[in-house]
Amino acid sequence: MKKLYVVGIGPGEKEGMTFAAWEAIAGCDILVGYTKYVELVKPLFPDKAVFQTGMMKEVDRCQKALELAQSGKTITLVCSGDSGIYGMAGLIYELAPSFPEVEIKIVSGVTAASSGAALLGAPLTHDFAVISLSDLLTPWDKIEKRLINSAEAGLSIVLYNPASHRRADYLQRACDILMRVLPGETVCGIARNIGRDGESSQVLTLAQLRDTEADMFCTVFIGNETTKNIDGKMVTPRGYRNV
Amino acid sequence: MKKLYVVGIGPGEKEGMTFAAWEAIAGCDILVGYTKYVELVKPLFPDKAVFQTGMMKEVDRCQKALELAQSGKTITLVCSGDSGIYGMAGLIYELAPSFPEVEIKIVSGVTAASSGAALLGAPLTHDFAVISLSDLLTPWDKIEKRLINSAEAGLSIVLYNPASHRRADYLQRACDILMRVLPGETVCGIARNIGRDGESSQVLTLAQLRDTEADMFCTVFIGNETTKNIDGKMVTPRGYRNV
DSSP states (O other): EEEEEEOOTTTSSSSGBBBBHHHHHHHHHEEEEEEEHHHHHHGGGOOOOOEOOOTTTTHHHHHHHHHHHHTTTOOEEEBBOOOSSSHHHHHHHHGGGGOEOOOOOOOOOOOOOHHHHHHOOOOTTTTTEEEEOOSSSSHHHHHHHHHHHHHHHTTTTEEOOOOOOOTTHHHHHHHHHHHHTSTTTTTTEEESTTSSTTOOOOOOOEEHTTTSOOOTTTTEEOOOOEEETTTTTOOOSSSSSOO | EEEEEEEOBBBBSSSGGGGHHHHHHHHOOEEEEEHHHHHHGGGGEEEGGEEEOOOOOOHHHHHHHHHHHTTTOOEEEEESOOOOSSSSSHHHHHHGGGOTTEEEEEEOOHHHHHHHHHHHHEESSSSSEEEEOOOOOHHHHHHHHHHHHHHHTTTTEEEESOOTTTTTTTTHHHHHTTTTTOOOOOOOEESSSSSTTOOOEEEEEEEHHHHHHOTEEEEEEOOOOOEEETTTTEOOSSSSOOO
């Protein structure tokens, strides 16, 4: 059987990984992934054969994973967080029709919306949107419309890829857009290096967030109108206490 | 130390649970939760003391978990999926100020958006919204606005609680609202009993989804304008192939 597992490893440490993810890595012949993610997993499986590629090589990486599976090896392609949320699962299925003999199994993991929320308190106990600020693959005007529409509908918002070297001011731009709709006092949160060295979190207002530095290892949370700062935790009530 | 873990167990089986969730359950004195979720976990920990409550007893359950922790027992409160996404984490933090000695730790899990997506293919590889159709705690006009705004912004949408006995026609109503904005051919998916007996999934159009029966064990996915049905899988391209 020719088999390819596309696995979300969660934030990075073993404790945030599911048993299914662990088994898919333990049982494979070759571990494939972006160098940074392979490095997170490799110490747990020191004897595992590895094929790793750099960033921006997504198509090559997925093509290679399918080719290796086609050759008869059992392959596990690892992604950080959940393999289906901004992960490689979609690209694998786009390429899959050229590899009809390869059986694909997606193994989901804990995405940064969940792991970051746990660090900050409970910002996502009600409806929310997940939006990436990277305009590498999405025009900025679409991102802007998504921010505005989500805020106007009272959704909490999780921002993935809030900034990078090249996009140093993107979080600031997003906050400026959101403040057209939301008050500057809106409760927000920022989670850094979730599940890794240097893990930290901070609850602050939208106005403060605007002037906060972020990088690609941050996940940002914008509260809705009911979100509160309770003793330093970011909490969106679900409404049970009003029933 | 007085400690309360609020744990997401994922879909229900051990393989979808994280190592941290397992350890929090294994290490606690008393397992607390809604009867149905306790029943999913209990066979894995047959000797564990249990305090379970029925549905709609959320405040009582969380209050009791905090009281038990206050008395010096280590408590683990279990939720299905992720404890922070429509889970008990928020209510625990709302009640927590009355129990200042209790240390709270949220342990996130794989939510139905992730586990359902893995079953259907890769519907969430781009921006998306998560919306509950339950109007028990949210007025319907807010839900309607969230559906419209999300669809207009080109977000994929995940519907939690798409229907119940009392709300038999809610998925139909939601589809009718979405079809004001989205074409009937929009690719959609429905995942049933994820990670449990009777697990199944189906990829279909929005028009077909409108006439499909759903219940409280379903999670529903609405694609965006780029979402495709590739050999029976629901796939939202992220755009890597266009770079």
